[in-house]
Each structure stands twice: as structure tokens, then as C-alpha cells.
Amino acid sequence: MTWIHWFRRDLRLRDNPALSAAAARSNGHVIPLFILDDGILRAPRTGAARIAFMLEALRDLDASLRSRGSRLVVRQGRTLDVIRDLVQETGAAGVAWNRDYTPFARRRDMQIEALLRDLSVETLIAEDAIILGPDDVRTSEGRPYTVYTPYWRRWRALVEQRRTELLNEIDQPRLRPVPERIADQRIPDAAELGITVSQRIPPGGETPGNARLAAFVDLAAEYSIAGYADGRDLLAEPATSRLSPYLRFGCVAPRTALRAALRLLDSVGDDQDAGRIVRSIETWIGELAWRDFYYQILWHYPHVLRRSFKPQYDALAWENDPALFDAWKEGRTGFPIIDAAMRQLNQEAWMHNRARMIVASFLTKDLLIDWRWGERYFMQQLVDGDHAANNGGWQWSAGTGTDAQPYFRIFNPVSQGQKFDPTGAFVRRYLPELTQVPDRYIHAPWTMPQAEQQRCGVIIGRDYPAPIVDHAQRRTRALALYRAVSSVAL
């Protein structure tokens, strides 16, 4: 009785519900399958960094499978064809996978289900990619939440209710060898797929993902979750978990991350530091809840990928100046905090979350460019690019979404820099040309008097661009544009 486990965004063996279920149903006769889908590889939003990370994760997965006597079967082609062929070759009784919540994946999975029904093959779909699913967290009237804070209260209470179940890790699958005759393809290098990656990306896979989680929840480490609440907004500090790419590809299950946090909560003693640690852990758990929140928004309101959640904002009169957009992308706006953040993105395929909010506010409210342009660029660049979280973050910043900040909440790039990069260490790391600029001017170098520019060797307009917009003017303009549509009756 062979079963196929179709890996998608769950590139791991540990705590994998569909994989373990397939193993249980087949007494270990599982074909672990990954499909390099032609369409996905070519899709404009599939960033090169993400593909490179994924290929590494596949290699790690294959190594783990081999150490258990199995192996990863990788095939390239159209998903439907690959599954039909493999089912027929193996005579599989069933196909298992973990649910994917994006509209594209939902359509694809329905087609696969229909195909398998025609072939009289069983399907098994498990919930895995989020901690609590779209139907678990509902208001008392049974409706989905569209505001985070009440969602969070309900979510946190449900986690407490289901604590025992959530703390219980799924049994590791017992796997038998994949028959020799099942052909597969070598896992290609990025170059073989015609992809070049210039960015420094973290190592892909379950092994480095578990190591990252373990380091983050180790209170003895220099940068651990203990300092999260106080340090997470400081751009120069490695105070965040940096788990996002691993969560994106399921190298670490969000449930596994939550479990580590809940166990740590239990172990925190009563010393003077306990309050800070508990606050930090709760804050971080809140970030896992944000992730679930945006998944359930995408599930219930899939139109957010194309339009504003709040329809009146589709009428916003964006300026959409391509030259300003290029300056933003390339990190040459003349605002150090913006430019440093964009260069971090371009160099590392990752950006600090505080920085994401700052550059998103700047793109939409200073440059008056449609948030979807920024969303698409982030998806192209980010190694952790995730449709639900990225879209939620952009709509939040643009003020067009669920639980959005009010439109008049406009970040000042200078004061945000002073607040979250007080010494300018972050700015100087990515803008070495500003190394010699004194601290008091580091976030607004254009305010340096001529003599000061000479002294530190940074002439504005020669060594570093003058600001491409006047923040105060653009702020006023943004307020007018937003007000024009926000007052429109629904």
C-alpha cells in the first residue's frame, strides 16, 4: 500500500502532519515527492533568492530522508502530469499533503483532488502552515476577524485551551526505502535553472532552521528571545528570530516554534528578569499570531492580492513616478534610513521588519506610489516572501487593509531613524559612504552646513544624493490624496 507525500511548503520531516499520516497509512511505504513546477519557476513574483533557498532546503531534506533509508523524489514538469504519472507508476493508494492557503494553490489543489478522485486514489490534506486555521478563530457571531487585537485575544485563548495538543509533537514518520525503479531527477543548482543569486542568503533547510530556533530560545545566548521585546525594533541589533525564511518554506513548522516558546514560558522562573522574559516571549508569540491573522485574511478575502481590502482606497490618485520608484528600489532616495534598508534588502534578500514598515510608508506616502508596486518588488527580492504576510504588511502600511493604521499615520524617515537606529550603526553598515558623517547628522545629512560636509568628506549631491522629495510637502500632499478618498461614502 504505497502513499505519496507531496512536499510543498513543508520542507521538513519533523512534526509534519501529512507526512506522518501518509507513513501511518502506508506502513512506511511513502514516496516523498517534490515537484519543480515549470509555472512557479517562471512566475514573475518568484524571486531568485527564494528559489536558491528552496533548492538548498530540498538538498537538506533529501539528506535527512537518506539517513532514514528513504530519498526525495524530485521531478520537474507540470504538477498535474507529474502526479498522474507517479500515481500510475507506483499504483499509489493515496496522496497526502499539507494545505496551502493562497488562491493559486487552492485552485491547483482542487484540480489535483479532482484528478485523484477520477483515478480512485485517496487524498489526505492536513493543516500545518499556520497554528490556528481560518475556521478555528471566529468571532462570537461566527465571522472572521478583520481587526488584529480582538483576533489576538481569541487566538491566544484558543492556544491556551489547546495547549496539551499543541505541546505534543507529532511522531516522526517511519519510512521504508523508495523502490529503485522510481526514477527521479537530481536536485538542480540555481544556475541550471537559469537563476543567478547575488545576495547573501541564510542556509536553507530543516537542519539550519532547527538550529536557528534552538539558538533563539536559548536564554543563555547573547541574542535570545529574552531581549526580543526591547530589541526587536532596533535596526542594527540581531534581536529578531530570523526564522522567517524557515517558516516560509516549512523548514520549521510555526507550531514547532510556538511549542518552543510555550515551553520556555513554563520554564521561566521568578527572578527579577522574569517579567522582561515573559513579556518578550508573549510579544514574539504575537508575531506568530500576526502570521496566522494574515493567512486567514487571505483565505477569507482573496481579493486583497489584487485590490485594497477597503474598496474606497482603490480610487487613490497615486502619482506612480517610475524614476522615484527606481530610486527607492536602488536605495538612492537621499534618506539614509530608507537607502540603508533597501540596500539590506538587495544585498541579503531580507529586511528588518521595522525597516519594512519605514520603507513602505515612504513609498506610499512620500513617493505616492501604489503599494502594489512595493509589494511586488518585495516578493521578487525577499527570501521569506510570503503572499499572505507580505500583502498584509503592505496594506497595513498603506492604510488600505484590514486593521490598517489610519491613513494620517505617516512615518517621518528622520525621526524613525533617530528612534530605531540611534547611533547610525545600521545606516553606516549599508551606506559606507556615510561612515564619516557625525552622529547628529547621520539621519539627515543634507542639513550639514557646507563646512561640515567638507570636513567629513561627504558632499551632498556628489557623494550622497540630496533628498528626492521634501518630506513635509509630500506628507501634506498624501494627507490630501487620502482624505479625498477616505471620506467617500461606502
Next chain:
DNA sequence: TGAAATGTTGGGGCG
């Protein structure tokens, strides 16, 4: 998970 504009208060300089 803002920032700017506006209002209020209170100390100190000064006639």
C-alpha cells in the same frame, strides 16, 4: 507598531 499643530503651564528676565 506617529507626527505635527496647537494648547497649557510655569519659571525667569525685565521694566
Next chain:
DNA sequence: ACGCCCCAACATTTC
């Protein structure tokens, strides 16, 4: 001594 003005410093309101 007293009123007046200036202006931080802080609080509140507005976008």
C-alpha cells in the same frame, strides 16, 4: 513687588 512677555516643557488635539 508686580505684571508682562518669552519660551521651554509637557499635554492635548488634529490630521
